[in-house]
Amino acid sequence: MNLIAKGFKFPSTIAFDEDTLSDTYGKLVAEPLERGYGTTIGNSLRRLLLSSIEGAAITHIRIPGVLHEFQTIKGVKEDMVDIVLNLKKLRFRLQGDKKRVAKINVTGPKDVTGADIECEANLEVLTPEQHIATVDDGAVFQAELIVKKGFGYSPSEANKEKNQPIDLISVDALFNPIKRVNMQVEKARVGRSTDYDRLVMEIWTDGSITPQKAVSRASELLIEHFNLFVLDENDEDVEEEEGNGNGSEVLEGDFNRNLLKSVEELELSVRSYNCLKNANISTVADLVQKTEHEMLKTKNFGRKSLDEIKGILNKMGLDFGMEIDESLLEQYRAEGGK
Structure with a gap:
């Protein structure tokens, strides 16, 4: 089902404000959206940003004598x-995904900060100004820090390893690199109508990932x-489309040389x-032998990609769900498509 052809409005603008964009802050604007979609999309993105981004x-922590x-x-x-x-x-x-070790080894007097690590x-401190400890004159402060990747929040108990050394202290870990997300839905104008949404999102990060x-x-x-959630029994539109057009065509005499093209x-x-x-x-031959239903079951392949490819195939006189005369195809391949 081509939603654009049926009058469904998709955003013509999805962009970050270039004047304020940085490694730690971004303001995203998407418009116009169908009424209600600003809240639906904005809330979904906000929840995942605050819970499911890896950091x-x-x-x-290991400190001698502690x-x-x-x-x-x-x-x-x-x-x-x-x-x-x-x-x-x-x-x-x-x-990378491997854990890394960072070390501190200083002699006082010293105000120990992230810059001393x-x-x-493949490991970098993003907060060199962060205060860690104050060391007296002549005293030595040493520490070994183990840094890992993860999602959300992990309590110290969950971070404990099997047969963990007694001098290795597990600590709570907040992995999420997203500090804060603001979301606002405003009215957007399309022609004379203002019955559309304008989604504005502000994202603050710790600098380990850009907005x-x-x-x-x-x-x-x-x-x-x-x-x-693209379920077989509910995909009636695809089945209807596959029942029309070139879905049952068998290529025999008139060979379409576009079939020999690479998808590239x-x-x-x-x-x-x-x-x-x-x-x-x-190849295009591989592609047209797939049905639309089969394509939608392909990982990360959605309606937008389906409509894009279907439009290109139609311009070449082709469609999904075609039956190919394999012997004829091999013959033309052997002849170099001539």
Whole structure:
């Protein structure tokens, strides 16, 4: 079902405000949206941004001579409770999925901050100004910090590892890189009608991910989940479309040379091309032998991609659900498409 042809309004503008955009802040505007869709889309994105974006945080701490969070350290003003609280405020950018180790080794007098942390490769401290501890003259402060990736909030008990060394202290970890999300739905004008939505979202991050990437990731998660709800028995529109047009055509005498083309030649959007590539569809001949229903069951392949590809195929005199004379196809392939 082509919703655009049926008068369904899709956004003509989805963009971040370039004047205020940074690595830690972005203001996104999407308009026009059908009435009610601003709230539906905005709430969905906001919930995922605040709960399901991967980030990095300290999960374990090791300090020589310290076995639990309630000890004090000789020559250090703060006790372990305060030090742990300060360490948990540190934000990191971690490349890859492996855990990394960061270390602190300073001699007082010293105001220890995030800038004093030595990181392994692929790990970066994003808050070098964050205060950690105050070390007296001549005192030594050492610490080993284990940084991992995760989602949302993970309590210290959940972070404990099997056979964990006694001197390794598990701490609560807040992985989410999204600090705050504001959402507002306003009225949008299309012609004389103001019965449309304008979605405005403000996203603040810790700098480990940009607002653009965060919104893209949240959108991908929604698409992956919504694709699961494209159920066979409810796809009546697809079945109706497949029953018309070229769905039952068998190519025999008049060979359409477009069938020999690679899908790379179709100038598809990146999302549509990647979906075909992941489904091992490499040629137009492979593509037209699929039904629309089969295509919609392909991972991350939605109605927008279906309409895009269907339009391109129709211009070439082709359609989904076609039957191909394989012997004729092989013959033309052998002749180089001549």
